[in-house]
């Protein structure tokens with residue numbers, strides 16, 4: 334292939350990206366327009382496609398932790414389980430978490446209803462600027478990634494200042510507000526358990542105000558006509574402190590376990606918790622932010638998932654490993670940085686693997 338060919342390909346791709354973005358259709362809109370094969374924009378490179386083999390079934394590889402009575406006699410054993418899961422995989426499910434099943438179902442249904450509105454309603458809020466409280470877009474890293482993925486997203490800032498109420502689409506407004514209440518309660522419990530799992534005081538993570546800064550993304554993975562040529566969400570780690578994930582029963586989420594991808598199959602009533610990069614850094618590598626991805630959805634039923642990312646909200650502070658977790662045997666693995674520097678770095682990279690965390694290594 335000569336240089337003119339590659340330049341022409343790059344130009345065609347840029348044009349195709351621009352057309353897709355300006356259509357404001359998202360991938361659901363493409364599908365609804367009758368498309369039966371993937372536009373080249375969505376075809377992933379062979380090194381990714383090669384790994385999309387079905388994961389070996391390993392039902393017990395993701396721990397499921399029962400949170401009942403964890404403020405009383407069961408607390409020490411729950412703290413131990415949470416600490417172990419956060420150290421080994423960075424992912425775990427929780428059950429008996431206190432959020433009623435009807436609320437889980439209502440939240441999924443509300444996000445699905447948003448995505449299934451007529452295109453014109455969604456196009457009004459199709460935007461990529463992250464400063465706004467509410468946005469709808471396809472692929473957060475559309476212009477940074479090598480290939481686009483088969484997924485659309487509704488993003489809502491929940492805190493420290495909730496998006497203006499009239500900006501939150503009416504079709505899901507009340508349910509998003511209800512979800513926001515529930516995730517704060519559960520988030521507080523989880524941050525306490527994770528602090529104690531590191532041998533720190535229960536309030537240590539909350540002191541960084543990471544219950545305040547919350548962003549919700551409601552993903553929609555429509556049926557993909559060629560699921561072996563693309564993905565729903567590329568492999569990445571989350572940038573925040575922790576993520577709380579609600580998924581429906583379709584499946585497709587995978588977590589990396591050593592060199593293997595393992596299915597994180599949906600369990601009715603359970604929520605998924607995972608460790609983000611900042612918590613890996615602050616725990617001085619005690620906890621792991623696990624690599625995960627979502628396969629493109631081969632089912633005629635769309636898949637819906639809702640992630641809430643909790644970030645520290647202390648912009649005056651310098652971040653780095655907790656001094657309590659640094660010793661001569663275990664020196665600080667990361668340098669100090671401000672949240673502004675961290676977030677700037679996050680928004681100028683794609684969703685690829687661990688590149689964010691590596692940037693802050695000591």
Ligand SMILES: O=C(O)CCC(=O)C(=O)O
Pocket residue numbers: 550552566571578580586625627638639640
């Ligand atoms: O859809 C999912 O199950 C995962 C979502 C996710 O990993 C993310 O939003 O970062």
